[in-house]
């Protein structure tokens with residue numbers, strides 16, 4: 001009999017679920033105020049009227065989604081008259097797919113057709129809500145990914161105006177935003193802004209001590225005793241503080257332990273953490289690149305190529321457009337839509353170079369060689385033609 005390769009019993013994990021991305025901790029420490037504020041805005045929905053719209057603002061990994069899920073779980077346990085839908089806008093970006101998700105949640109099946117017009121989805125959604133006498137709460141999670149090409153307007157408008165053609169419909173919207181440069185008035189159409197009028201709830205970044213205590217809680221609940229020593233926890237906390245994103249810390253813990261397990265150790269060593277840190281960062285960028293369209297990736301890869309060429313100097317948006325359009329048939333508007341999308345994905349920074357704001361410097365936030373490699377695999381080597 002061949003030797004077994006998968007020996008699940010030899011593990012350093014006590015409860016591996018605790019490190020999964022959809023795990024909701026029993027206690028969400030340091031977020032009492034935000035949870036209370038969010039609960040207060042949602043409370044009207046339990047009385048059958050529209051909740052107050054909210055924006056949850058804070059850096060990545062600050063507990064926004066977790067707080068929404070915590071409240072949504074409580075709603076599900078309390079009443080069937082409030083329907084909650086959480087949509088991850090990093091993965092679901094078109095208005096059709098967003099409304100299709102709401103449709104699926106209500107009817108427990110996919111819509112029988114695809115593509116626009118959206119009204120073919122909003123009408124049955126509205127009728128079903130009226131039939132059930134239910135209030136709908138939609139959370140557009142990471143709505144900054146809809147910050148390009150008026151995408152957020154296109155979703156909010158039909159949602160928040162559904163009651164006009166369907167009297168009696170009650171809908172509230174929670175958006176979570178994780179970028180500092182997301183300024184609503186500049187992004188939303190004034191007509192949409194005036195019906196949206198959200199209350200803001202701020203999620204400040206966790207300080208080092210808070211990160212360390214939360215990670216310590218996961219270690220105690222999820223790992224066998226002694227697998228992570230205080231020195232290793234300090235190292236993981238320090239590396240997490242580079243971004244301040246708790247998700248990176250939790251992932252780092254999980255990957256470090258898996259690495260230690262794989263080479264037969266009973267404790268995590270510094271090398272396991274360093275190895276895990278490199279692959280965690282790569283995995284994050286790769287996930288972002290995967291969520292882009294082929295056209296977005298083509299521009300990203302072009303920027304990466306320019307960033308690699310020392311002689312180029314700073315990349316200025318106008319010059320980039322002139323040079324890029326020699327290689328493609330792209331128009332000005334499409335180019336800026338792609339550029340803004342890359343910025344909303346935090347793959348590039350766009351900084352203003354003049355007071356009018358129409359000349360911007362484009363700075364790649366990741367390693368150019370890695371980006372070119374990721375884009376190349378995604379679009380079958382086509383980018384090499386630049």
Ligand SMILES: Nc1ncnc2c1ncn2[C@@H]1O[C@H](COP(=O)(O)OP(=O)(O)OP(=O)(O)O)[C@@H](O)[C@H]1O
Nearest residue numbers: 025028029060061062063064065066178214246247
């Ligand atoms: N206060 C907390 N206590 C315990 N775990 C937490 C806490 N805050 C966040 N987490 C954990 O950190 C991870 C990231 O949290 P979450 O997804 O809520 O962040 P976010 O602010 O929504 O980030 P993003 O803007 O990137 O979506 C999750 O695994 C979550 O369980």
